[in-house]
Amino acid sequence: MIQARSLTKTYGDKTVVDGLEFDVRPGVVTGFLGPNGAGKSTTMRMILGLDRPTSGTVTVGGKRYADLPAPLHEVGALLEARSVHTGRSAFNHLLALAKTHAIPTSRVRAVIELVGLTEVARRRAGAFSLGMGQRLGIASALLGDPGTLILDEPVNGLDPDGILWIRHLLRNLAAEGRTVLVSSHLMSEMSLTADHLIVIGKGRLIADLPIAELLSSASRDTVLVRSPQADELQRLLSSSGVTTTSHEAGALEVLGRTAVEIGDLALANGIAIHELTPQRASLEEAFMELTNESVEYHGGLTIAETSVA
Numbered sequence: 433m434i435q436a437r438s439l440t441k442t443y444g445d446k447t448v449v450d451g452l453e454f455d456v457r458p459g460v461v462t463g464f465l466g467p468n469g470a471g472k473s474t475t476m477r478m479i480l481g482l483d484r485p486t487s488g489t490v491t492v493g494g495k496r497y498a499d500l501p502a503p504l505h506e507v508g509a510l511l512e513a514r515s516v517h518t519g520r521s522a523f524n525h526l527l528a529l530a531k532t533h534a535i536p537t538s539r540v541r542a543v544i545e546l547v548g549l550t551e552v553a554r555r556r557a558g559a560f561s562l563g564m565g566q567r568l569g570i571a572s573a574l575l576g577d578p579g580t581l582i583l584d585e586p587v588n589g590l591d592p593d594g595i596l597w598i599r600h601l602l603r604n605l606a607a608e609g610r611t612v613l614v615s616s617h618l619m620s621e622m623s624l625t626a627d628h629l630i631v632i633g634k635g636r637l638i639a640d641l642p643i644a645e646l647l648s649s650a651s652r653d654t655v656l657v658r659s660p661q662a663d664e665l666q667r668l669l670s671s672s673g674v675t676t677t678s679h680e681a682g683a684l685e686v687l688g689r690t691a692v693e694i695g696d697l698a699l700a701n702g703i704a705i706h707e708l709t710p711q712r713a714s715l716e717e718a719f720m721e722l723t724n725e726s727v728e729y730h731g732g733l734t735i736a737e738t739s740v741a
Contacts, residue, residue: 433455433456433457433458433492433493433494433611434455434456434490434491434492434580434582434611434613435454435455435456435490435491435494436452436454436455436475436479436488436543437453437487437488437489437490438451438452438487438488438489439451439452439453439475439478439485439488439489439490439698440452440485440486440487441471441474441475441478441483441485441486441635442486442545445610447486447635447722448471448474448635449471449474449478449635450471450634450635450636451476451602451636451637452471452475452488452635452636453637454630454637454640456611456613456630457610457611457628457658458579458606458608458610458611459606459607460612460627460628461602461603461606461612461625461626461627461628462611462612462613462614462626462627462628462629462630463614463615463616463622463625463626463628463629463630463643464476464484464613464614464615464630464632465616465622465629465630465631465632465719465723466638467633467723469634470633470634470635470723471634471635472584472615472632473615473631475490475632476509476511476582476584476615477511478490478623478712479492479497479582479613480497480509480511480582481496481497481498482511483648485738486533488593488618491505492506492580492611493506493579493580494689495735502533502576503533503576503643504529504532504533504535504575504576504578505533505576505578506578506579506580507578507580507581507726508573508574508575508576508578508580508581508582509573509581509582509583510569510570510572510573510580510582510583510584510586511584512584514565514569515569516557516559516565516569517557518556518557519556519558519671520556520557520702521553521554521555521556521557521560522544522549522552522553522554522555522557522560522568522571523540523544523553523554525568525572526540526543526571526572526575527540527559529572529575530575531577535575535576536650539559539575539577539633540565540575542597543571543574543575544571544684545568546571546573547570547574548567548597549567549568549571551616552564552627559731561589562589562717563589563590563591563594563664565589565616566586566587566588566589566594567590567591567619569586569596570583570586570598570601578610579609579610579611580611580612580613581602581605581612581613582612582613583602583608583612583613583614583615584615585615585616585617586598586602586614586616586678587616587618587621595621599621599624599625602614602625603719605623610727614618614626619714619715619719620714620715620716620718622641622643622715623643623647623714623715627642627643627716628640628641628642628643629641629642629643629646631646631719631722631723633723638722638723639722641685642736643715646715646718646722647712647713647714647715648719649718652685652730653687653711654685654686654710654711655685655686655689655691655694655708655709655710656683656684656685656686656707656708656709656710656711657683657685657686657691657694657705657707657708658682658683658684658686658706658707659682659684659698659703659705659706660682660704660706661704662681662683662684662705664676664681664703665694665697665698665701665703666684667700668685668703669686669689669694669697670698674687674688674689675687675688678685682706685711690710691708691709691710694708695708723724723739724733
C-alpha cells in the first residue's frame with residue numbers, strides 16, 4: 433500500500449503539492465489523474481524518493497522508499513522510459529539492473545519475453561521506437577517482481593495491440609494482490625483499466641473514489657432516442673415541458689424522462705422506437721467537469737477565430 437499524509441512540496445514561493453492525503457490499496461488498479469501542472473509527476477517522484485517532501489510523508493508498505501532494503505523487489509516504476517544507456521542492448525540494460533539486486537539472469541529473460549522484446553533483446557536501446565522503449569521501461573519495472581507498481585503514461589507510444597496488452601497486464605497484476613498506481617491523460621483507456629481514481633488539481637486532492645462512483649455522480653440523466661417519428665415524439669415531449677435536443681435526423685436527446693417513461697409515451701401514441709439508450713457521462717466529461725477550476729491553461733480560440741480576414 434502507498435500512503436500519503438499531508439504530503440507537501442514547495443519550490444520557493446510556489447506550492448506544487450499541497451497537503452495530499454490518500455491511500456493506494458492493493459488489489460485494484462488506481463488511476464492518478466490531473467491536468468498538466470497538477471503535481472502528479474512531483475508526487476510520484478516523492479513516492480520514489482527522487483524528491484524530498486517539504487513536509488508530510490509518503491510511504492510504500494509502511495516505509496519510506498529510501499528505507500527499503502531492496503527497492504526493486506518492493507517497487508517497480510516507470511517515470512521516464514528513455515532513461516536507459518542508449519548504447520546498451522535491452523538485455524544488457526536489464527541485466528545491469530538485475531545485478532544490483534541479485535536477480536537471476538533467468539528473470540531478465542522472462543520479463544523480456546513478457547513485454548514482447550525477445551526478438552530485439554540484443555539490439556541497442558538507442559535504436560528503439562517509442563513503443564519499444566515503453567516496453568523496455570515496463571520490463572525494468574517488473575524485473576524485481578515487485579508488490580507495488582508506479583507507472584507514468586505506460587501506454588504512450590504503444591500500438592492498439594500493445595495498449596490492450598498492458599491493460600490486461602495491469603489488471604492481472606492487481607488481481608494478484610499488487611498495488612498498481614497508473615498516471616495517464618488517456619481518459620478512454622483509463623476508464624477501461626482503472627477501478628479507483630485519485631484526482632488532483634493545483635497540487636490538491638479533488639477526488640478519491642471508485643471510478644463507477646465518479647461516473648455516476650457526473651451522469652447527464654439523458655436518454656438517446658431513435659425513431660422514424662422523432663419529430664412527432666419531440667412535439668409530445670416538449671408539450672409536457674420536457675427538454676429535447678436533436679443533432680441528427682431521427683434522433684433525440686431527452687432530458688428529464690427515463691427510458692421507461694419515454695417508451696410508454698411512445699407506445700401510447702403509436703410511435704415506433706428503434707433505440708432507447710440512457711446516456712452516461714464519459715470519464716473524459718466527468719474529469720473535465722471535476723477539474724475545470726484547476727486547469728492552469730485553457731484553450732481560448734477556435735481555428736476559425738484565429739484566421740485573418
